[in-house]
Amino acid sequence: METMKDIVCIERGAARVGAARPMEGPELELMLETFWLDRLAVSNARYAEFIACGGYRQRALWSELGWQFVREHDLVEPAWWQDDAFNEPLQPVAGVSFHEAEAFARWAGGRLPTEVEWEKAARGADGRSFPWGEQDPNSELAVYAPGFVPSRRAPIAVDDLPLGDSPYGCRQMAGNLFEWTLDTFHVDTPAQRTQHLMVEQRVSPRRVAKGGAWTVGESRLRCAARYSAVPELRDNIIGFRVAYDRPPGASR
Amino acid sequence: MSKPKKIPTFFWEYRNRRPDDIDLADYRLEVAGAVEHPFIASLEELAERVPRVEVRRRFYCVNGWSLEALWSGYRVADLLAAVAPRDGFDYLRVTSVGGYEDTSPIQRLIGGDALLATHMDGEPLSVERGKPMRILLFDMYQFKGVKAVKRIEVVADYRPGFWEKVGYSEEMIEIQPYPHFAIDLGEERMPEIDKLANAEPMERSARARRKQS
Numbered sequence: 001m002e003t004m005k006d007i008v009c010i011e012r013g014a015a016r017v018g019a020a021r022p023m024e025g026p027e028l029e030l031m032l033e034t035f036w037l038d039r040l041a042v043s044n045a046r047y048a049e050f051i052a053c054g055g056y057r058q059r060a061l062w063s064e065l066g067w068q069f070v071r072e073h074d075l076v077e078p079a080w081w082q083d084d085a086f087n088e089p090l091q092p093v094a095g096v097s098f099h100e101a102e103a104f105a106r107w108a109g110g111r112l113p114t115e116v117e118w119e120k121a122a123r124g125a126d127g128r129s130f131p132w133g134e135q136d137p138n139s140e141l142a143v144y145a146p147g148f149v150p151s152r153r154a155p156i157a158v159d160d161l162p163l164g165d166s167p168y169g170c171r172q173m174a175g176n177l178f179e180w181t182l183d184t185f186h187v188d189t190p191a192q193r194t195q196h197l198m199v200e201q202r203v204s205p206r207r208v209a210k211g212g213a214w215t216v217g218e219s220r221l222r223c224a225a226r227y228s229a230v231p232e233l234r235d236n237i238i239g240f241r242v243a244y245d246r247p248p249g250a251s252r
Numbered sequence: 253m254s255k256p257k258k259i260p261t262f263f264w265e266y267r268n269r270r271p272d273d274i275d276l277a278d279y280r281l282e283v284a285g286a287v288e289h290p291f292i293a294s295l296e297e298l299a300e301r302v303p304r305v306e307v308r309r310r311f312y313c314v315n316g317w318s319l320e321a322l323w324s325g326y327r328v329a330d331l332l333a334a335v336a337p338r339d340g341f342d343y344l345r346v347t348s349v350g351g352y353e354d355t356s357p358i359q360r361l362i363g364g365d366a367l368l369a370t371h372m373d374g375e376p377l378s379v380e381r382g383k384p385m386r387i388l389l390f391d392m393y394q395f396k397g398v399k400a401v402k403r404i405e406v407v408a409d410y411r412p413g414f415w416e417k418v419g420y421s422e423e424m425i426e427i428q429p430y431p432h433f434a435i436d437l438g439e440e441r442m443p444e445i446d447k448l449a450n451a452e453p454m455e456r457s458a459r460a461r462r463k464q465s
Contacts, residue, residue, distance in 0.1 A: 233419035
């Protein structure tokens with residue numbers, strides 16, 4: 001079991017999710033049960049513990065598809081693990097597929113957040129547009145690409161830019177790296193939201209990624225914005241954080 | 253008065269440094285592989301072998317932006333017609349001056365009217381944009397559009413390119429039906445790709461909104 005945990009509690013209550021934009025609508029208020037979420041994106045240092053503990057070799061941590069993927073490609077580390085621009089200990093781990101993120105989450109005693117959980121943690125109960133409020137992004141709030149022209153070509157340390165914190169204290173939920181969520185991505189997922197289905201369960205090759213990254217502009221930093229990628233994507237723009245159904249230290 | 257535009261560029265083989273400039277007098281394009289009439293040509297010789305075209309089209313980046321411009325250069329289809337690929341060799345491998353390569357099915361490039369562009373808005377491509385010529389794809393994301401093209405080969409085998417190796421698969425190349433930031437217009441626009449124009453989600457969320465209000 002890993003050593004570091006820095007978790008916030010997001011208590012039962014309403015969440016405003018979605019936005020009246022293509023692929024994001026409708027705006028909706030949902031009730032979510034209490035859950036816990038990593039305050040910070042998973043760092044390389046934290047991910048290194050997972051590797052050191054044999055995370056890539058423990059079948060039990062992986063879904064069937066994930067295990068197939070990791071074996072087929074003989075994966076032992078993230079795609080950018082040896083790249084000096086992305087492998088500083090405090091940078092968020094990048095180049096992890098959805099499958100690797102899922103396995104890590106299981107190893108850490110949790111799971112990936114659903115899209116609406118992620119969105120609530122980022123927007124707070126008031127459903128603000130950005131984690132910090134309504135103000136347009138700037139370089140003190142987030143790492144992103146103004147006008148889609150990147151201001152830097154790699155993510156910063158996971159604990160940097162406190163001014164951009166969400167109402168729950170979650171950091172960098174806009175920019176730096178996208179984050180994997182549990183949901184599969186369908187063009188009609190917003191309609192599913194109206195039926196209060198928290199997780200889209202149908203088969204889709206894509207998973208929802210949230211929050212934006214160093215590569216994207218202002219519009220993609222909004223908490224309601226949705227990006228999607230195949231679960232095998234291991235690009236340097238997607239990381240993740242872990243959600244938990246029980247408070248840290250609680251027995252299972 | 254139009255504002256000066258900053259255009260994003262990912263020129264991966266150079267990462268954080270400016271790509272080396274290319275001396276156009278020394279530059280030669282090689283078109284080779286399984287073709288009846290391979291050639292190595294200077295820019296002038298290329299213009300004699302293949303008809304030049306000019307098209308106003310928008311391309312899309314997987315990162316969520318798009319750019320419309322007047323592009324001129326050569327249709328990949330015309331280039332291939334000039335060299336006559338042999339039957340059974342279905343892929344085009346494009347290699348840059350810096351050694352970056354990408355392989356695509358020939359039929360897809362022709363079907364999407366891919367371009368080997370030399371000029372943007374009447375100006376020769378800058379180093380950042382892929383001097384002296386680059387592949388442009390308009391009906392899919394641009395990550396297979398090799399810049400600073402040096403060699404074009406007709407081959408039998410597919411070989412994953414740089415981005416495909418980290419998971420930019422067939423599924424990821426499809427332009428997604430959500431707004432992309434149009435660099436030239438400074439605003440978000442839905443993709444204009446025909447098959448996306450009437451995409452389900454806008455309809456559906458519009459219906460849902462009406463229901464709510």
